Amino acid sequence: MTIRRSRTLTAACLLTVAAALTASGCAKQESTNNSASNSSAGAQVVASPSAAAGGDAAAGGGCNLQAYGAAKLDLKDAVVGFSQSEKEANPFRIAETQSIKDEAAKLGVKKLLTTNAQSQLPKQISDIQDMLNQGAQLLIIAPLNSDGLEPALQAAAAKHVPVITIDRKLNATACKDYLTFIGSNFVEQGKRAADSLVKATGGTGKVAVLLGTSGNGVTTDRTKGFVDQIAATAPGLQIVAQQTGEFARDKGQQVTEQLLQSHPDITAIYAENDEMGLGAVTAIKGAGKKPGTDIKIVSVDGTRNAVEALAGGEYNGVIESNPRFGPLAFATAQKFFDGTGIADNVIITDRAYDPDNAKSSLDGAY
Numbered sequence: 001m002t003i004r005r006s007r008t009l010t011a012a013c014l015l016t017v018a019a020a021l022t023a024s025g026c027a028k029q030e031s032t033n034n035s036a037s038n039s040s041a042g043a044q045v046v047a048s049p050s051a052a053a054g055g056d057a058a059a060g061g062g063c064n065l066q067a068y069g070a071a072k073l074d075l076k077d078a079v080v081g082f083s084q085s086e087k088e089a090n091p092f093r094i095a096e097t098q099s100i101k102d103e104a105a106k107l108g109v110k111k112l113l114t115t116n117a118q119s120q121l122p123k124q125i126s127d128i129q130d131m132l133n134q135g136a137q138l139l140i141i142a143p144l145n146s147d148g149l150e151p152a153l154q155a156a157a158a159k160h161v162p163v164i165t166i167d168r169k170l171n172a173t174a175c176k177d178y179l180t181f182i183g184s185n186f187v188e189q190g191k192r193a194a195d196s197l198v199k200a201t202g203g204t205g206k207v208a209v210l211l212g213t214s215g216n217g218v219t220t221d222r223t224k225g226f227v228d229q230i231a232a233t234a235p236g237l238q239i240v241a242q243q244t245g246e247f248a249r250d251k252g253q254q255v256t257e258q259l260l261q262s263h264p265d266i267t268a269i270y271a272e273n274d275e276m277g278l279g280a281v282t283a284i285k286g287a288g289k290k291p292g293t294d295i296k297i298v299s300v301d302g303t304r305n306a307v308e309a310l311a312g313g314e315y316n317g318v319i320e321s322n323p324r325f326g327p328l329a330f331a332t333a334q335k336f337f338d339g340t341g342i343a344d345n346v347i348i349t350d351r352a353y354d355p356d357n358a359k360s361s362l363d364g365a366y
């Protein structure tokens with residue numbers, strides 16, 4: 001999780017092969033509403049797929065077809081379902097969905113079903129059940145919350161349909177309720193955000209934390225990593241407020257406005273995604289202060305808007321959370337269907353943007 005160098009497309013492919021999780025080639029990268037992302041700079045790279053836990057599958061090097069009860073399948077002949085959790089109103093979700101669509105098209109997947117739960121858990125459950133009824137043979141799910149998808153997972157298990165979860169982990173059992181999780185080390189993201197803020201502040205000041213939505217492991221882990229790292233390395237930084245901004249820009253702005261009134265001495269903000277951080281920028285300006293100077297800001301995601309703000313001096317650090325899951329998700333699925341054991345967790349690396357590299361690294365943002 002400490003890789004901070006520019007990555008080429010070739011390197012991304014080779015590292016993924018080394019992890020036994022690469023596709024036959026790396027896909028082109030998607031565009032966002034802001035700008036096209038450079039494919040070589042933006043590809044996901046596997047950091048460390050962990051060993052599968054428990055049972056005979058672990059002894060065989062991961063969860064395999066026999067352990068899961070699934071049958072061999074060529075994705076070109078498959079019906080694949082993708083369940084997006086939140087409306088595509090922020091760059092992360094836009095890039096994530098587009099990456100899945102692009103890779104499915106590149107591989108020639110027979111049929112890709114896509115749904116969007118619009119941040120409603122009952123809808124995500126029914127979306128998944130509907131895709132199963134339409135014959136989905138593989139499910140790729142971006143869970144809304146870490147809990148609550150049990151009815152959908154049970155429906156998939158009853159039909160022996162593998163479930164790959166991306167970007168948010170489930171509180172469930174791998175190789176039983178789902179096949180594997182692909183995503184970042186969120187605790188480490190919080191720690192790195194803390195390190196970035198310590199550097200920007202000199203280790204002193206008063207910090208407000210804009211929390212993500214409740215009920216998912218991303219918020220819990222990013223908070224834990226940040227809080228623990230601040231306590232361990234910068235006792236002079238005092239966390240004076242923690243309030244949810246629900247991963248939304250307008251909510252992040254609203255909460256920051258309130259916090260600046262109740263805590264006018266705040267000197268730094270940690271936002272658990274870029275959208276909330278950008279909302280904080282607007283609120284800080286509205287309060288007559290300079291973001292990035294009077295109030296330091298660090299957030300997590302790596303969107304182009306946040307990296308541009310960093311390059312322009314209105315931000316102080318961005319820790320990436322790469323949403324381009326398409327190539328790795330489909331590569332993992334095909335390895336599984338070919339008979340290879342798949343680890344419980346496939347953890348990707350994330351870069352760190354800072355004032356020194358932000359301008360030169362814009363091609364890697366999304």
